[in-house]
Amino acid sequence: MAYPESLRGNRNGGFCCGPAPAEGIQGVDDLNGVIDALIHDARIYLAGVSNGAVMGYRFVCDQATGIAGIASVAGAMVPDECRPTKAFSVLEITTPPTTWCRGGELADFTHGTRPAASSVEVVQFWAAMNGCPQPTSRTEGRVTTTGWRGCRDDTSVSLVTIEGAGPTWYASEFGPIQGALNAPATIIDFFNLSRRP
16 A cells, blocks of 8 residues: 655645645656556555545546556546546545535636536546446435446446535544444445455
């Protein structure tokens, strides 16, 4: 597992957040360097929260070389700027009250604001891109999971929404709805990482 360093807590996700975009930091090149240096002939998964999720989406939209999937926690994406070269699995974890989830104008530290898609629009984009069949949905307490399985190239897409949780890294110690969802366990389960060699 690798944790790429940021510039004063911020990454250049194409838009958002902080000094990285304004100072011309090329986050995609940096992430490529980490992957090239540390991982050879392996399945690579990206996971990030907030700005880290924006950075992950930017990376897979720009090139996606060697990436098997991405997990976005309280993140955002601009589908009109996304030109992926392959299908890969996408997990979107979010909470309805936030701008990240409903879409609209989000802070962009190089342009003021920029429109971003809602979480539903993001997963629908990936489901269409991956040629997925119709989704199934289930609700357990405050957590609703909508999933597309059996997509092209053995990929999957899933949207997990947590009512009233706020934008955070969802786990037992974080946020107002502590314990409603364990994001690391959900990501591991979604990508079947505990079953992979």
